[in-house]
Each structure stands twice: as structure tokens, then as C-alpha cells.
Amino acid sequence: MKDFLELVKARQSDRAYDMTRDVEPEKLERVLEAARLAPSACNAQPWKFVAITDKELSKEVGKATAGLGMNKFAKDAPVQILVVEESANISSLLGGKVKDKHFPLIDVGIAAAHITLAAESEGLGSCILGWFDENKIKSLTGIPAGKRLLLVITIGYSAKPKRTKLRKEKSKVISFNKY
Known part of the structure; x- marks a missing residue:
């Protein structure tokens, strides 16, 4: 567990990349494999x-x-x-209707976490972006108009040193047995 917590502590949103270093294809393959293996509701x-x-x-x-x-x-x-949203299976869709939750959004969040943690484990920086011109990116990349582009995740070698993480105190975000 210590290794995993160290990985989580090291992972940050990198907003500057070393433009002289390419991401090795084998590292990118492992990052994408981590995304592919992420859990999802009803394995959708x-x-x-x-x-x-x-x-x-x-x-x-x-x-x-x-x-x-x-x-x-x-x-x-x-x-x-x-990260493009695809159709969920019938179990996930029906469960989402019953529970008033859109499980694909949760699932994509989990996959994004896998991507960024896998990138960190490969010595790569990453940043999850939700602000973008969806139609422009779809046009550039051939994503069908009827699909939703939910996230863009940048990957590369960070050009800046690690920062100290600023997080709320444990007592503000964690409780046991009661809210």
C-alpha cells in the first residue's frame, strides 16, 4: 500500500511539458492498457x-x-x-434509470484516474481537462457528431518540479459511520 500511496502523492496536474522529449510508445501503451482495464458499472x-x-x-x-x-x-x-463516451450496456443503463445516476460519467472518471496514475508510474506528467472546444476537436479527429467528448488528458514529461499537494484536512473530508 505504501508504494500506491506514494504514487498518489506524487501524481499532480502538470501544466508544462518538456517539448524536447517524446513519450515512448511502450509507455503510452501501458497507460492506455490501464485505462482499458478500469472497472465500470455492469462491465459496460x-x-x-x-x-x-x-x-x-x-x-x-x-x-x-x-x-x-x-x-x-x-x-x-x-x-x-x-476520452469519448460510448453507449453503456443495458444493465448499466437500466440501473442508472432506477438509481437516477448516469454511470458512464462515473466510469469515465475512474478510467481517467487510471490513466493519470499509470502515467505517473511511467514517469510521465498528466492533466485532466474538461474545458475545450468539443466540436473543433471532433472535427480534427473524426469523432462522430453524435458522440460526447468528455475529457482531454494531456500526457508528457513534466517541465517543472513536483509541487507540494494542498488538500483539505482529513477531518474535513473523512468520517466514519456517520456524516
């Missing part, structure tokens, strides 16, 4: 991961994440992983 696996490794396309996708002064760094990330 309601996702498709589109790895953008072409330098020019990655730069264009990165530019499509910038807006209102946000995410300017994304154009410098060597890899962008696009």
Missing part, C-alpha cells in the same frame, strides 16, 4: 480512448482546449488522450 466499458500522438494534430487539439486564458499549455503536450 462505455468509453473509447483516442490517443493523439501526431505532433501537429496534438498541437491543434491542444489549441482547441485553450479559451478564456485557460489550458494554454496543452498545445505543448506531446500526447493528448481523448
Whole structure:
């Protein structure tokens, strides 16, 4: 458990990448395999991961994440992983209706966590982005108009040293047996 907690402590949202270093294909394959193996409600696996490794396309996708002064760094990330919502299976959909939850959104969040932790374990930085021009990225990458692009995750070698994590105190976010 100590190794896992050290990995979690080390993982951060990197917003500057070393543009002189490419992500090795075997490392990216392992990161994507971690995403593929993520758990999902009723094993629906309601996702498709589109790895953008072409330098020019990655730069264009990165530019499509910038807006209102946000995410300017994304154009410098060597890899962008696009997380697209796919149809859930009938069990997940029916369960979601009964419980008033859209399980694919939860499932994608779990897969994103797998991606970022796997990247960290490979010595790579990452950042999960939810602010982007969805239609522009779909146009650039051929994602069908009827699909939802939920997240863009940048991957690359961090250009900055690790920061100290700022988190709420345990007593503010954890309790036992009662709220």
C-alpha cells in the first residue's frame, strides 16, 4: 500500500511539458492498457480512448482546449488522450434509470484516474481537462457528431518540479459511520 500511496502523492496536474522529449510508445501503451482495464458499472466499458500522438494534430487539439486564458499549455503536450463516451450496456443503463445516476460519467472518471496514475508510474506528467472546444476537436479527429467528448488528458514529461499537494484536512473530508 505504501508504494500506491506514494504514487498518489506524487501524481499532480502538470501544466508544462518538456517539448524536447517524446513519450515512448511502450509507455503510452501501458497507460492506455490501464485505462482499458478500469472497472465500470455492469462491465459496460462505455468509453473509447483516442490517443493523439501526431505532433501537429496534438498541437491543434491542444489549441482547441485553450479559451478564456485557460489550458494554454496543452498545445505543448506531446500526447493528448481523448476520452469519448460510448453507449453503456443495458444493465448499466437500466440501473442508472432506477438509481437516477448516469454511470458512464462515473466510469469515465475512474478510467481517467487510471490513466493519470499509470502515467505517473511511467514517469510521465498528466492533466485532466474538461474545458475545450468539443466540436473543433471532433472535427480534427473524426469523432462522430453524435458522440460526447468528455475529457482531454494531456500526457508528457513534466517541465517543472513536483509541487507540494494542498488538500483539505482529513477531518474535513473523512468520517466514519456517520456524516
